[in-house]
Amino acid sequence: MIGAVTEEQDKVVRRRGPRRDAADNRDRVLAAAAVAVRREGTAVPMATIAADAGVGVGTVYRHYPSRDALLGALTHRSFQLVLDTARRAAAFDGPPIERIRFFLERTIEHGSDLVLPMHGGPAPGDQATLALRDEAHRTLGSILEQGRDDGTIRADVTRADIVSFGALLAQGLPHVPEWKPTARRQADIYLAGLLNRAAGRIPAAEPAGST
Amino acid sequence: MIGAVTEEQDKVVRRRGPRRDAADNRDRVLAAAAVAVRREGTAVPMATIAADAGVGVGTVYRHYPSRDALLGALTHRSFQLVLDTARRAAAFDGPPIERIRFFLERTIEHGSDLVLPMHGGPAPGDQATLALRDEAHRTLGSILEQGRDDGTIRADVTRADIVSFGALLAQGLPHVPEWKPTARRQADIYLAGLLNRAAGRIPAAEPAGST
DNA sequence: CCTTAAACGGAAGATATCGTCCGACTAACA
DNA sequence: TGTTAGTCGGACGATATCTTCCGTTTAAGG
Numbered sequence: 001m002i003g004a005v006t007e008e009q010d011k012v013v014r015r016r017g018p019r020r021d022a023a024d025n026r027d028r029v030l031a032a033a034a035v036a037v038r039r040e041g042t043a044v045p046m047a048t049i050a051a052d053a054g055v056g057v058g059t060v061y062r063h064y065p066s067r068d069a070l071l072g073a074l075t076h077r078s079f080q081l082v083l084d085t086a087r088r089a090a091a092f093d094g095p096p097i098e099r100i101r102f103f104l105e106r107t108i109e110h111g112s113d114l115v116l117p118m119h120g121g122p123a124p125g126d127q128a129t130l131a132l133r134d135e136a137h138r139t140l141g142s143i144l145e146q147g148r149d150d151g152t153i154r155a156d157v158t159r160a161d162i163v164s165f166g167a168l169l170a171q172g173l174p175h176v177p178e179w180k181p182t183a184r185r186q187a188d189i190y191l192a193g194l195l196n197r198a199a200g201r202i203p204a205a206e207p208a209g210s211t
Numbered sequence: 212m213i214g215a216v217t218e219e220q221d222k223v224v225r226r227r228g229p230r231r232d233a234a235d236n237r238d239r240v241l242a243a244a245a246v247a248v249r250r251e252g253t254a255v256p257m258a259t260i261a262a263d264a265g266v267g268v269g270t271v272y273r274h275y276p277s278r279d280a281l282l283g284a285l286t287h288r289s290f291q292l293v294l295d296t297a298r299r300a301a302a303f304d305g306p307p308i309e310r311i312r313f314f315l316e317r318t319i320e321h322g323s324d325l326v327l328p329m330h331g332g333p334a335p336g337d338q339a340t341l342a343l344r345d346e347a348h349r350t351l352g353s354i355l356e357q358g359r360d361d362g363t364i365r366a367d368v369t370r371a372d373i374v375s376f377g378a379l380l381a382q383g384l385p386h387v388p389e390w391k392p393t394a395r396r397q398a399d400i401y402l403a404g405l406l407n408r409a410a411g412r413i414p415a416a417e418p419a420g421s422t
Numbered sequence: 423c424c425t426t427a428a429a430c431g432g433a434a435g436a437t438a439t440c441g442t443c444c445g446a447c448t449a450a451c452a
Numbered sequence: 453t454g455t456t457a458g459t460c461g462g463a464c465g466a467t468a469t470c471t472t473c474c475g476t477t478t479a480a481g482g
Contacts, residue, residue: 019479022429043254045469056431061471121386157400164393165400168379175332182375186401189365189372193404230449233459256439267461272441423482430477440467447460452453 026063028053030077033070038112042071072123078116079132082107082166086139096147097191100162103140104187107166108180114170137163147194154196165190237274239264241288244281249323253282282326283334289327290343293318293377297350307358308402311373314351315398318377319391325381348374358405365407376401 018026032053036044046067050057064070089103107114116122122129140159147153169187172179229237243264247255257278261268275281300314318325327333333340351370358364380398383390 019428021479025429041252041254043252046471047469050431057471058431058473059429062429066471154400154403158396160393161396161400164384164387165397167384168382168397171379171382171384173375173378173382176375182371185369185372186376186379189368189376189404190401191404192365192408193400193402197403197408228450230458232449236460257441258439261461268441269443269461270459273459277441425482426478426480428477428479431475433473435470435472437470438468440465442464442466444463445461447458448456449458450456452455 022063025053025055025059029055029060029063029070030073033074034077034115035112037071037074037115046070068123072126072129074115075122076126076129076132078114079122079129079136081110081113082116083132083136083139085110086136090139090143095152096143096150097152097194099143100140100147100194101187101191103143103162104166104169104191105184107170108183108187110170111180116167116170152196153194157194233274236264236266236270240266240271240274240281241284244285245288245326246323248282248285248326253278257281279334283337283340285326286333287337287340287343289325290333290340290347292321292324293327294343294347294350296321297347301350301354306363307354307361308363308405310354311351311358311405312398312402314354314373315377315380315402316395318381319394319398321381322391327378327381363407364405368405 029049033049036049036052040048046060047057049070050060053060060070064073085103085106088106089099092099092102094102122133137159140162144153144157144159144162148155148157169183172183176182240260244260247260247263251259257271258268260281261271264271271281275284296314296317299317300310303310303313305313333344348370351373355364355368355370355373359366359368380394383394387393
């Protein structure tokens with residue numbers, strides 16, 4: 001009996017992996033959706049996404065059974081990118097303010113890959129994505145605390161402030177065609193505002209390589 | 212003959228003014244549209260707007276013959292508010308940085324009345340609205356120049372920076388329910404970043420009027 | 423090369439939304 | 453109060469978009 005059961009399970013568990021074309025199309029649909037959603041909003045026709053991805057509508061619906069599923073996948077991917085960026089920022093070699101700068105600049109560069117703010121963040125039931133978001137917030141929070149502890153960053157700034165500002169920059173303004181340069185300027189001004197004025201200009205430590 | 216013609220023209224020219232109920236409904240539709248568009252995006256069904264305004268769809272279409280006309284009216288009104296705010300800011304009694312603060316705070320307060328950034332600014336052919344926008348930009352620019360001239364504001368900041376940031380704050384983040392407090396914090400940080408650090412606190416040169 | 427499970431595209435029925443049209447209603451003026 | 457131009461609401465036919473379904477095509481293992 002046990003042997004037979006094992007064989008059956010084996011058959012069920014060892015299903016073939018996904019086909020190449022399927023995996024490719026899945027990615028292309030997600031990428032096309034990201035661009036289309038930023039361009040036309042979340043109500044963009046599925047047919048448009050399919051056409052942009054170079055596949056049929058049927059293929060879109062096979063990979064993402066509904067519009068919500070597709071938007072959910074988009075959101076998940078966005079938060080993956082945000083968390084990844086936050087972690088790289090935390091590992092960046094430099095004072096806290098420069099880590100935050102790193103985070104904001106990278107976020108701006110991601111551009112149309114970040115679709116999260118446009119339709120309300122993670123769905124309340126999407127635990128996986130919520131976990132990603134929370135971890136990203138925590139990571140950013142730890143950077144901020146370093147800056148508060150060493151006195152270089154205003155003590156009244158919260159991690160929610162940084163996160164909100166990053167989301168604002170990622171979201172952009174629909175009617176500004178070349179958003180990135182503008183976003184970089186905004187970030188520069190904002191970062192200056194983050195510094196603790198009372199601290200004057202800290203001795204900049206060593207010019208570099210003082211790790 | 213001339214007399215007869217004059218009489219006819221008189222009849223044509225002296226049409227009655229708009230009826231009370233018509234004027235009221237017109238305003239209610241615009242107000243409802245502003246809220247609905249911010250809540251659901253520019254693709255919000257006209258029926259929803261009509262219901263929110265407490266009128267029939269026919270009434271919406273009579274006042275605004277198409278969705279574009281309605282969005283155009285929304286945009287026009289938004290820029291009227293922005294220009295008005297900019298002018299009040301310019302007349303505000305205080306140093307340039309406080310005038311800019313006044314502008315940003317007022318812009319945040321307007322909240323859902325400002326719908327402009329969500330669908331791409333004024334239509335290219337809408338001269339009246341474009342003029343409103345340009346005048347608002349100029350007004351803000353003059354405030355900024357005062358700050359640059361007296362050395363209190365960073366010289367590398369442009370009026371486009373201020374305008375973009377204001378638009379960002381007005382736009383908000385869809386998934387943040389209580390946006391205004393967050394926006395006020397962002398503005399506070401940004402304003403700090405606007406100040407000219409090198410200037411330290413300069414002796415204010417001449418109090419003013421040295422133009 | 424052959425077999426087969428899986429993926430593909432797009433036609434088609436079901437829905438949702440649009441914008442028009444017209445009979446009923448009412449504010450404004452005499 | 454009577455007249456009437458102007459306004460109101462919402463039903464309706466046209467259009468747009470959604471999602472499913474299935475015959476055809478293809479990647480991958482034997």
